[in-house]
Amino acid sequence: MTKSDDDLQALLIGAVPNLRAFANSLCGDPTRADDLVQDTLVKAWSNLDGFEKGSNLKAWLFTILRNTYFSELRKRRREVEDADGAMAERLSVLPEQHVHMDLVDFKKAFNVLSDDQKEVLLLVGAEGFSYEEAAEITNAAVGTVKSRVNRARVALNKALGFEAGESFNSNSEFVGVARAVSRG
Amino acid sequence: MGTGSDPKRGDSVTMQAPLPVELQGQIGQRLREAYIELINEPVPDRFVTLLQRLKQREEESKEESRDEK
Missing domain, CATH: 1.10.10.10 (Winged helix-like DNA-binding domain superfamily/Winged helix DNA-binding domain)
Incomplete structure (x- = not known):
């Protein structure tokens, strides 16, 4: 698959709702989830050569997203180790209206x-x-x-x-x- | 899967019996309901814009390298 492939843009955009849902469910923070999706799209775009044509694009995108999430998480954990309750607070800001x-x-x-x-x-x-x-x-x-x-x-x-x-x-x-x- | 006769499967983690199918179904349904709600949220413009920008940048850099030749 090449970057000039017009379908590619459509395929990536098509995957965004699922990537957002996955990111949101994982991290519990809509703003951070969208940042994760953005990072995932940028990484996917610049690493397209590493994607094997014919393999599962969605699975590949999910792999990038979860790897990004967990490496950020490890970094954050080191940074906020002393900040008690930061995690719990973050988890409590789930958007709950119209649910x-x-x-x-x-x-x-x-x-x-x-x-x-x-x-x-x-x-x-x-x-x-x-x-x-x-x-x-x-x-x-x-x-x-x-x-x-x-x-x-x-x-x-x-x-x-x-x-x-x-x-x-x-x-x-x-x-x-x-x-x-x-x-x- | 998960018979108790295999001696290598002696820890409590692998011995954990699966939920009854009926409960698995209930949980699966709620999970999908919650998830579908997230999937159905409108996609912010920033993602369309982002991909357009990436593509544009790609084309610009191609033209630049062509000009250099």
Whole structure:
């Protein structure tokens, strides 16, 4: 794919709503999410030679976005290590107007997840990437992705207070730990 | 996947049983609802402008290198 390709501009613009949704869900800050998307587009544009024609453009863009996000996050964490509560404050500024109550609860629940869990759940559960694609995007093993998705679902379920799942899961987790202990 | 008979799968992480399918479905549906709402937000002009600018800059630099020859 070349930069003169007129379709390319359309393809990149076409991916923006999904990139924004992903960035927003990951970082919980609409302004920062848009900056992330902008950085992603600029990086994608200047690295087009690194994109293999025929491979999945959307997956490639998501890879750039999450790599940008996590490297920024690591930098920020070093910078604000002492600033207690900065993270919690940032997470509480989600845009909540015109959002149904159910969804507000869901967003709150979603924020109990770790970044690792959020990203795989978004990729697989919301974007519809396969486990294999998600593994490639996050540079993790397929088994790790499956396990993260599973744990993310269990944690979300618990945070949302779905009863059946809660008792089912705390039991099975306990059994799992107990088995591991008795075997060791 | 995830049978208890494999000795290599002894830790609590991999032993975590998946949610019942019905609950997975409920969670998946809420996740998609919340996500679709975000996807449906109007795209700010800045992204269209950005791509136009990138393309423009590309074409300008091509012309410059052509002029130099």
